[in-house]
Amino acid sequence: MATALKIYFTDIYRALYTVAVGLKLTFLHLFTPSVTIQYPDVKLKLPERARNRLYVNIDDCIGCDQCSMACPVDCITIQTIKSTPDVDLGTTSGGNKKRLYVSQFDIDIAKCCYCGLCVYPCPTECIVMTDVYEFAEFDRQNLLYNFSSMTPAEITVAKEKAKKAEEEAAAKKAAAAAAPKPPAAPGTPPPAAPTTPGT
Amino acid sequence: MQELLKSFLGDNALVYIIMGVPPLIFILLYALVTLYMEMKVSAHIQDRVAYMRTGWHGVLQPFADILKLIQKEDIIPAQADKLLFTLAPYLVFTGTYAGFAAIPFSEGYIGSNINLGVFYIVAASSIVVAGLLMSGWASNNKWSLLGAMRSAAQIVSYEIPSALAILVAVMITGSLNLNDVSKFQEGGLFNWVVFGGPLPLLQKLAIIPFTATAFFILLTAGIAEANRTPFDLPEAESELVQGFNTEYSGMKFAIFYVAEYANMFLVSAVAVCLFLGGWQSPFGSALSGPIWGVFWIVIKGMAFVFFQIWLRWTLPRLRVDQLMYVSWKVMTPMLFVCVFAVGLILVL
Amino acid sequence: MDLATVIFYVFVLITLGSAAVVVVSRNIVRAAFALLFTLFGVAAMYAFLMADFLAVTQLLVYVGGILVLLIFGVMLTNRQISVDIKTGTVQTWLAALIVAALGGTLAGIVWSTQWNILSQPPAETAGAPKIGEMFLGSYLLPFEIASAVLLVALIGAALIARRERTS
Secondary structure, eight states: OHHHHHHHHHHHHHHHHHHHHHHHHHHHHHTSOOOOOOTTTSOOOOOTTOOOSEEEOGGGOOOOOHHHHHOTTOOEEEEEEEOOTTSOOOBOTTSOBOOEEEEEEEEETTTOOOOOTTTTTOTTOOEEEOSOOOOOOSSGGGGEEEOOOOOHHHHHHHHHHHHHHHHHHHHHHHHHHHSOOOOOOTTOOOSSOSOOTTO | OHHHHHHHHOSOHHHHHHHTHHHHHHHHHHHHHHHHHHHHHHHHHTTOOOOOSSSGGGTTHHHHHHHHHHHSOOOOOTTSOHHHHHHHHHHHHHHHHHHHTTOEEETTEESOOOTTHHHHHHHHHHHHHHHHHHHHHHTTOHHHHHHHHHHHHHHHHHHHHHHHHHHHHHHHHOOSOHHHHHHHTOSSGGGSGGGTOSOOHHHHHHHHHHHHHHHHHHHHHHHHHTTOTTSOGGGOHHHHTTGGGTTOOHHHHHHHHHHHHHHHHHHHHHHHHHHSOTTOOTTTTTTOSHHHHHHHHHHHHHHHHHHHHHHHTTSOOOOHHHHHIIIIIIIHHHHHHHHHHHHHHHHO | OOHHHHHHHHHHHHHHHHHHHHHHOSOHHHHHHHHHHHHHHHHHHHHHTTOHHHHHHHIIIIIIIIIHHHHHHHHHSTHHHHSOOOOOOOSHHHHHHHHHHHHHHHHHHHHHSOOOOOSSOOSSOOOHHHHHHHHHTTTHHHHHHHHHHHHHHHHHHHHHHSOOOOO
C-alpha cells in the first residue's frame, strides 16, 4: 500500500518535473536564432566543384564530339563541317588549331543528369559545369541550349565550301585511282598466305 | 455598457443582441492573431521562421489563409448526411460562442450578467460535444466517427476536474458570476484567488497550495477540453487523419478552426477570471478602469493561449489510457482534497 | 410584435419542430440529434420563465449528459444506424381516440387552471444561492439520500460492467 502510494506520487512528481524540463528547453529554443535560409533573398555559397548548369565556351571547341559520346543520357548533339585549308579558324586558348566548323552544339539541359562525365574528356576544357542552378523555364523548349555561334547563312556557305572541297578531293582521288598503282610499301605482308598450318 | 445601450434604445431585446456582437468581433480578430501567433511560435520553437513573405514578417498571411478558405470549394461527401454535416460546425461554434456571453471583458462589459456565470459556461460547452458527435457521424467516415467519439469522451471526462477546480475558486469568492468573481479580487496581484484572494494572511498562506493546484489542474483540463496537444487524440494525425473534421473543407473547416481557437481562449479566460483576477490590474488601482480591464483580460488570456501553443511543441500526444488515468486517478482525487481543504480553511 | 416575443416563438418553433422530427424520423441518429434541439428549446423556455438555474441545469444534464450518452449508445450499436426504424401506423382509430382523450385532458387542464400571471417579471431570479441553501438546509435529507442512491447505482454499474478477473 505504502509503496503503491509512493509510486503514485513519484509518478506525478516525475510527470510535472519532466514537463517543466521540456518547457524550459522549448522556451530556450524560442530565442535560438533560426536555421532557415530565406532562399531567394539569401543564397548559400555553393561548394567549389558544384555541378550545375553546363556551359560551353564555343570559341575553344574543336568539335571533337568526345563530350557527346561520353554523355550517358545523350543530351549533347554536335554537328561539324570540315574547313578548307584556305580558311583559318583560329586557335583555341590552349593553342590547338581548330580544323572544324562547329555548326551545331546543342545541350538539352532538361535531359542532363549533372554527372559531369562530358567535362573530363574535353581536350580543350571548353565544356564546364557552372554554379548556376536557377534556370527554370515555363516552356520546355527553352531548356534546349544552342551554343553554336554560327548563323544559318554562315553554315550554308561553310557547307557548300566543304562540299566543293570534298568533290575536288574526290575528283583528285579518282584521278589518282586512274593512274597506275604505286608499288606496295616494303614490309607489308603478301595479299594471300600460300600455306595455312594444320591443313 | 448595457445601461448605456438601454438609455438609447429602451429596454428592448435589441439591446441584448447588440451586447452579443463584441464577443463575435473579438473571436474573429483573435482567431487571426492566434493563427499568426501559433505559426510563429511553432516555427521559432523549431528554429524556423514561418511566414516571411506576405507583408512585414508575414503579418498578412492569416488574411490570405482566411481568403483561401473562403474561396475553397465546399465539399460535402456523397454518402454524408448532408443536413447534419452542414449543421455540425455551426453547432460547435455556437457552443463556444455561447460561452463567451458570461466572460466579463471589463468591469463595464459582460455579455450576459447572469448569476450562474461559470456554471452556464460549463453547460454551454456541452453543446460543443453534441456538435462534435454530429460532425463525426454525419461525415460517414470511420476516422471522423472515431475522432468524434474520442473527443466527446475526453471532453466529458475532463469536465469533472474542471468543474471541481472551478468549485475551489467559487468557494472562496462566493459567486458564480465571473464579473463578481473578478471584482472580488480587487487590490493587486496578491489578492488574486490563486494567492488566496483578499483573506487574512494566515488563511491565505494555508490556502495557497490548494488554490494553486486547482488553478493548474483547471488549466490542464482546459487544454484537454480544447483538444489541444498533448490531449489532441481526437485529431491524432498519425492515426485518425484529422479526426472529426477530416471531411470538412472550405468555410465549414474554417468555422471548426475558429471554434477551436475560440475555445482555447474561453478556457484560458475562465481560468483567468477565476484565479488571476480577470480584468483586474496586477498593480492594484494603477492602470485599472474599463478600458484597461479589456487590456488586462486579453493579455492574461493570450498568455495562456501562448502557453498552450508552447506546450504543444513540448509534449508528445498521450495515450487514451494515460489520458483517462490523468483525469480520473490524478486530477479528480487531488481536487477532492483541494475542495475539502479549502472548505475547511474557509470555515475555520 | 416585440423582438423578445419573436425570439420566444422561434424557440417554440425549434422545440416543437425538432420534437416532431424525433417522432417521425426513420433515422435513429437523426432522431437523437433532433432531441438535442428539443431539449435546448425547453432550456430556452426555462430561461424565458426566469428560471436560469433550471435552464442551465437542463442544458448540462440533458444535452451534455443524457443526450451524449444516448448518441454514444446509438453509435456503438452500429447495426441500428443502418436499419431504418419502422414508423408505420397501427390501429389508427384506437390511437386517435387515445390521443384525442389525452390532448383534451391536457387542454382542459391548461384552460381551467388559474395561472398566477405576474404583471412584471420578478426583479430577482430564484437563482443558485437560494436553491443551494434549500438543498443544504431544509431539504438536506432527500438530497443526501438521492446522492447515496446515485452512488450505489454508480458502484453497481461499475461492478456489472467490470469483467471478472480470472486468476
